[in-house]
Amino acid sequence: MKTHYTLAIGLFAGAVIGALAIGGLQAQNKQPGAYFVAEINVTNQDVYMKDYASKVGATFQPFGGQYLSRGAKVVATDGEAPQRVVIIAFDSAQKAADWRKSAAYQALVPIRDKSSKVRSYAVDAKVN
DSSP states (O other): OHHHHHHHHHHHHHHHHHHHHHHHHHHHTOOOSEEEEEEEEESOHHHIIIIIIHHHHHHHGGGTOEEEEESOOOOOSSSOOOSEEEEEEESOHHHHHHHHHSHHHHHHHHHHHHHEEEEEEEEEOOOO
16 A cells, blocks of 8 residues: 555656646746847947946846847848847837836936937737
């Protein structure tokens, strides 16, 4: 009889461990819900880097934003490429919108506008 209990407990423990492992793997593969994309031409490098770029990351992290690309080399394939492209992933388009409206980000907008020309937009990450 003891063997049956030991076997049952072992099977149950294995099932629990397996379920936890699957849950952990699924959490690691969570796909973003939206991307924020900014095409940037910097007009004042010193101000842009010191007063805007170095501070903006802290404004979107509370909304779950995460850099996917920032300041990497941009290669034009059609038309003229901007100097810089920034791509930030968010869990949802709503979180990206909430970040853009936040007081912390809005405080940096005048600095951004003073030191660069920006075209930005949010893109739904879901494929239709």
